[in-house]
Amino acid sequence: MTPPPRRVTQRDIARMAGVSQATVSLVLNNRTDADVRIAPETRDRVLQVIAETGYAADPAARRLASGFNRIIGVFTYEPAFPSGSRDFFHPFLLGIEEYAERVGCDLLLFTSAPVVDGRRRIFHQDNRLRLADGCILLGREIDGAELLRLNRDGFPYVAVGRRDDAGGPVPYVGADYASAVHRLAERAVELGHRRLTYVGMGTSAESSHDRRSGFHAGATGADSARQINAAAETADATVDDLRADGSTVAFVEDFATAVALEASALRKGLTVPGDLSVVTLGDPTVPVPTDITFTGFRIPREEMGRQAVEVLTGVIDGSAGGLQQRLLPCELVEGDTLGVPGSAADRR
Amino acid sequence: MTPPPRRVTQRDIARMAGVSQATVSLVLNNRTDADVRIAPETRDRVLQVIAETGYAADPAARRLASGFNRIIGVFTYEPAFPSGSRDFFHPFLLGIEEYAERVGCDLLLFTSAPVVDGRRRIFHQDNRLRLADGCILLGREIDGAELLRLNRDGFPYVAVGRRDDAGGPVPYVGADYASAVHRLAERAVELGHRRLTYVGMGTSAESSHDRRSGFHAGATGADSARQINAAAETADATVDDLRADGSTVAFVEDFATAVALEASALRKGLTVPGDLSVVTLGDPTVPVPTDITFTGFRIPREEMGRQAVEVLTGVIDGSAGGLQQRLLPCELVEGDTLGVPGSAADRR
DNA sequence: CACTTCCGCTAATGCGTATTAGCGATCGGG
DNA sequence: CCCGATCGCTAATACGCATTAGCGGAAGTG
Numbered sequence: 001m002t003p004p005p006r007r008v009t010q011r012d013i014a015r016m017a018g019v020s021q022a023t024v025s026l027v028l029n030n031r032t033d034a035d036v037r038i039a040p041e042t043r044d045r046v047l048q049v050i051a052e053t054g055y056a057a058d059p060a061a062r063r064l065a066s067g068f069n070r071i072i073g074v075f076t077y078e079p080a081f082p083s084g085s086r087d088f089f090h091p092f093l094l095g096i097e098e099y100a101e102r103v104g105c106d107l108l109l110f111t112s113a114p115v116v117d118g119r120r121r122i123f124h125q126d127n128r129l130r131l132a133d134g135c136i137l138l139g140r141e142i143d144g145a146e147l148l149r150l151n152r153d154g155f156p157y158v159a160v161g162r163r164d165d166a167g168g169p170v171p172y173v174g175a176d177y178a179s180a181v182h183r184l185a186e187r188a189v190e191l192g193h194r195r196l197t198y199v200g201m202g203t204s205a206e207s208s209h210d211r212r213s214g215f216h217a218g219a220t221g222a223d224s225a226r227q228i229n230a231a232a233e234t235a236d237a238t239v240d241d242l243r244a245d246g247s248t249v250a251f252v253e254d255f256a257t258a259v260a261l262e263a264s265a266l267r268k269g270l271t272v273p274g275d276l277s278v279v280t281l282g283d284p285t286v287p288v289p290t291d292i293t294f295t296g297f298r299i300p301r302e303e304m305g306r307q308a309v310e311v312l313t314g315v316i317d318g319s320a321g322g323l324q325q326r327l328l329p330c331e332l333v334e335g336d337t338l339g340v341p342g343s344a345a346d347r348r
Numbered sequence: 349m350t351p352p353p354r355r356v357t358q359r360d361i362a363r364m365a366g367v368s369q370a371t372v373s374l375v376l377n378n379r380t381d382a383d384v385r386i387a388p389e390t391r392d393r394v395l396q397v398i399a400e401t402g403y404a405a406d407p408a409a410r411r412l413a414s415g416f417n418r419i420i421g422v423f424t425y426e427p428a429f430p431s432g433s434r435d436f437f438h439p440f441l442l443g444i445e446e447y448a449e450r451v452g453c454d455l456l457l458f459t460s461a462p463v464v465d466g467r468r469r470i471f472h473q474d475n476r477l478r479l480a481d482g483c484i485l486l487g488r489e490i491d492g493a494e495l496l497r498l499n500r501d502g503f504p505y506v507a508v509g510r511r512d513d514a515g516g517p518v519p520y521v522g523a524d525y526a527s528a529v530h531r532l533a534e535r536a537v538e539l540g541h542r543r544l545t546y547v548g549m550g551t552s553a554e555s556s557h558d559r560r561s562g563f564h565a566g567a568t569g570a571d572s573a574r575q576i577n578a579a580a581e582t583a584d585a586t587v588d589d590l591r592a593d594g595s596t597v598a599f600v601e602d603f604a605t606a607v608a609l610e611a612s613a614l615r616k617g618l619t620v621p622g623d624l625s626v627v628t629l630g631d632p633t634v635p636v637p638t639d640i641t642f643t644g645f646r647i648p649r650e651e652m653g654r655q656a657v658e659v660l661t662g663v664i665d666g667s668a669g670g671l672q673q674r675l676l677p678c679e680l681v682e683g684d685t686l687g688v689p690g691s692a693a694d695r696r
Numbered sequence: 697c698a699c700t701t702c703c704g705c706t707a708a709t710g711c712g713t714a715t716t717a718g719c720g721a722t723c724g725g726g
Numbered sequence: 727c728c729c730g731a732t733c734g735c736t737a738a739t740a741c742g743c744a745t746t747a748g749c750g751g752a753a754g755t756g
């Protein structure tokens with residue numbers, strides 16, 4: 001590890017322009033305060049030399065001295081590769097990158113975070129968190145202890161997805177699952193469904209909680225709104241369970257489980273949505289082959305990414321005020337799997 | 349912009365452990381040279397305090413003092429969003445991230461690079477290039493002038509894709525297009541094709557050059573091996589041109605053009621590959637809907653990303669030797685669009 | 697002409713770390 | 727018992743930049 005070759009510094013520029021290093025810095029930062037004056041000709045001379053040499057300030061030194069960087073950290077919780085769930089995060093990253101580009105920020109991906117107990121950790125011996133002005137947290141389940149630490153340290157951050165308080169309010173940009181599921185449940189009741197079942201994944205994440213509460217809020221007009229847990233592998237048993245309960249519609253948290261449910265129902269001679277309606281509660285997290293358009297909603301992932309950066313910049317420069325928590329509306333998807341219960345109408 | 353709150357420093361640790369700041373640094377860096385000795389109990393005491401406080405070194409200061417960071421820059425040439433070509437780059441990034449994670453490096457995405465003349469620029473006033481130990485260049489066409497500058501500055505970098513010299517050899521990890529196209533052309537000749545046409549995009553990128561030279565090298569046994577340029581929009585005219593020339597096989601650089609050619613041929617009553625064989629020379633750069641499996645080859649994009657990081661780390665620590673240029677083999681794809689010329693056999 | 701004001705700039709310092717020369721203490725050998 | 731070697735550590739400095747107090751000179755004021 002031989003140190004990298006010496007590069008042009010402000011001292012060099014200063015010498016060449018016949019001024020002091022401080023002057024170079026002042027010119028570079030366009031300081032035009034009342035108590036800092038540089039004669040136009042001096043300024044031009046310095047700028048001239050800068051242009052000739054192609055000088056660019058050392059970002060590390062700059063950060064050390066000023067405390068800022070225009071770098072946004074991105075921390076992805078979900079562990080390593082190759083993981084299909086990556087595709088789920090891609091739109092978030094797209095939005096993040098787009099907005100970062102717009103505001104002239106670079107992105108620092110904390111890929112070096114070690115995996116402990118099957119989960120990446122922000123805080124490890126060598127974390128380079130403080131190289132960034134703030135960071136964006138991405139992941140289905142975010143460690144509450146780490147949020148707490150971020151809050152305690154006063155490190156600017158924003159979570160993508162709503163998060164419960166952790167030693168203080170957590171800045172986030174989330175999707176309004178509660179409202180989306182609420183509307184879907186209401187619609188099911190309007191269509192005549194009397195017994196509704198929520199098919200969850202058994203996770204305790206905030207996103208699951210919001211969906212469930214939206215479900216119950218929207219299903220107040222029904223005779224029964226219960227909740228079970230199931231996975232794609234147990235689809236057959238789940239369909240039996242639904243029939244036994246008399247449920248005519250399933251609100252399914254996991255997309256793959258919804259696909260499996262529909263397939264199982266068909267195998268059992270049922271029609272969808274005639275005998276059983278199936279509503280999905282979010283975009284697929286892993287690619288699932290299907291040519292059915294499920295009724296459900298769309299998570300505005302790209303927009304969430306964009307706004308996460310927007311909120312973060314607000315948190316960093318302290319201008320955010322109270323607007324550090326945003327819930328974005330989800331667009332409902334008019335699919336082919338929610339219909340009038342008991343109707344013979346098969347899906348097209 | 350109020351400066352961020354003061355955080356724990358080595359001085360704090362030193363005070364708490366009753367040692368000097370230098371000692372903390374030495375312990376932290378596990379220095380065990382002959383001329384640097386720390387008593388085990390002192391070391392433990394320092395480590396104890398570090399663990400209690402959760403201290404992590406300031407990466408900016410560290411970089412400033414040592415010159416290294418364990419951060420890898422990633423520069424993407426292709427301009428902004430939302431661009432479908434992004435999907436083409438995704439596998440590269442996947443490989444890059446995977447290997448970076450393995451070697452404990454973070455990734456710095458230079459999203460702040462401004463677009464000038466429709467192309468992103470590495471070197472701009474505020475580039476944070478030097479925050480990284482080195483960088484990876486990604487893009488269909490990379491600016492030779494910028495490569496030159498990187499070489500001149502002695503800044504470690506690696507291009508993804510073969511590049512011609514630019515004031516010295518350019519370190520790269522590329523795909524061996526020449527060899528892949530060579531083999532495909534040979535196979536076409538073996539199958540009985542006597543007149544071959546290379547359908548290019550009219551670009552001067554190294555990747556195009558390599559394909560063309562592979563084509564001509566592999567087609568030495570043919571009666572004619574010519575070269576034209578065409579786009580998807582002019583597919584009909586191109587098919588006519590091919591027929592007029594008597595060519596029975598087209599080697600098509602651009603995937604979308606290949607799809608259009610096949611469709612046009614069918615419309616004109618020709619069979620593929622019976623009347624006209626179509627060979628594609630690379631993965632789609634934009635999503636093109638088709639259910640045909642074209643004969644061609646696969647670019648090992650993920651592996652290229654991985655090896656790019658590997659080569660870069662070698663360049664950075666100077667251990668790379670002469671192995672700074674790698675061409676990875678492409679796997680041939682046995683598709684349905686290359687057959688015996690004149691055979692009535694339609695594609696399945 | 698003395699005195700204040702303002703202009704244009706610089707010297708000095710700090711940011712937090714890595715590195716090295718070298719200091720005092722202890723130890724071993726003769 | 728003295729001297730050199732070794733051990734364990736620290737003081738000092740550099741890295742490149744941003745920031746601020748303040749300096750010398752010119753201009754303005756009475």
